[in-house]
Amino acid sequence: MLDIRLLREKPDYVKERLALRGGDFAAMVDSVLAIDEHRRAAETERQGLQSERNRMSKEIGIAKKNGEDTSAIETQVRGKGDRIEEIGREADALDLQQRDIMLSIPNLPHDACPVGETAEQNPEVRVWGEKPVYNFAPKDHVELGAQHGLIDFEAGAKITGSAFVVYRHHGAKLERSLINFLLDLHTEEHGYTEVNTPFLVKAEALVGTTQLPKFADQVFHCENDNLYLVPTAEVPVTNLHREEIVKLDQLPICYTAYTPCFRREAGSSGLGTRGLIRMHQFDKIELVKITTPETSMAELEKLTLNAEKVLQILGLHYRVIELCTGDIGFGSALTYDIEVWAPGQGTYLEVSSCSNFGDYQARRMNLRYKDENGKNRFCHTLNGSGTALARLFVALVETYQQADGSIKIPAPLQRYFGKETIE
């Protein structure tokens, strides 16, 4: 959520920054400001009346103690109640309206965010490694997976539906190896604290991290219990500190977590894509940081490097791109995407998206810290995948396939996987 004070003081600036995202948000800003003005007028009237009522009620109390007759003044106060209720209802309704719109206005892109309209304009930040060359035609992971019995799409479709998959045998083991490898890497080498959270969350948590209310059609909802399946560990992990005032010396808070991620992918063009590229359920290791405004940008750089390290250790060629203002996520101020090369696909696959949300999420979840002067300020929150597993799986088996169809396991993963090769 944006700071309403910023909208009041610099509406044109806010509109300008929002326009860089490509949508038309000027009308929303204007209507928020109009509602805000009415809301405050109603609030002022209500509070004035409440003040009067409190004063008179006090007088009644004192008079009664003195044994005086209070029926006259009681009648007088009684009359105030109706108007208080009326104007109060109005103030509350306006407050809700204002909040509704505020929740639908995206974050302002950071000054450092490159200006652009589409994904094609995302600048490449850096490249690591090179595309591997093969003296044979590399297969894709679907073929390799079938050949070795690693992944079974038919079984996933049978028990659940399309875009769900069953990992089998070495495939299941490889997936589990990656989870352990990544959690160990981030906790032991990068200083993150591991957390293991519920995979079902309340609506409030999703509001906090911006999946609700705008993207309600993208999350699985269990209506009976009014709980949602997590679309990413970002949701339960970042919300761990919602409605808290954390101490300055606790920051930065750095968490890593494994969760499956459940996404409806409604209207997504990639849903029919062959293989593991876009599933309704996939595993992911997430990195989450809660910081101060002063340090969040530096922490984003570190977080991105922590995610890149995964691919470096596994020897996978990748590139880092920076999302432009037209492509950046709803709540993000600045985002780096890490894309790994998948030889069988002949394309780069997004395996990590590292974002600084500034205080946008913190405002929504009322997450603050006490600064040096004892003043409460909103934290900055960030997160990034470290990394998404299905696509890492794809890149791994496609990159390390051999001419004879076997798949080599990179050395650092062998102690988790227990074998050097899948053959």
Next chain:
RNA sequence: GGUGAGGUGGCUGAGUGGUCGAAAGCACAUCUUUGCUAAAGAUGCGUAGCCUAACCGCUACCGAGGGUUCGAAUCCCUCCCUCACUACCA
């Protein structure tokens, strides 16, 4: 799931209709005094909103939401959570 108890400020914990935003203690901050790895005293110390140039002031918040009342932390209803015992279960 059943029965019982309970949810008050960073913590402990008073408060069963009237000047309670809430006693007291602890913790914390500043100051004073004596001094040496500390004691004593004074003062301050929740969050948010409204108003204001600012100070001041006002309003709301005692798990959440409703209700009764001129007035609710206090009474009534619903829900949530915690603890204990009990049943069941991975």
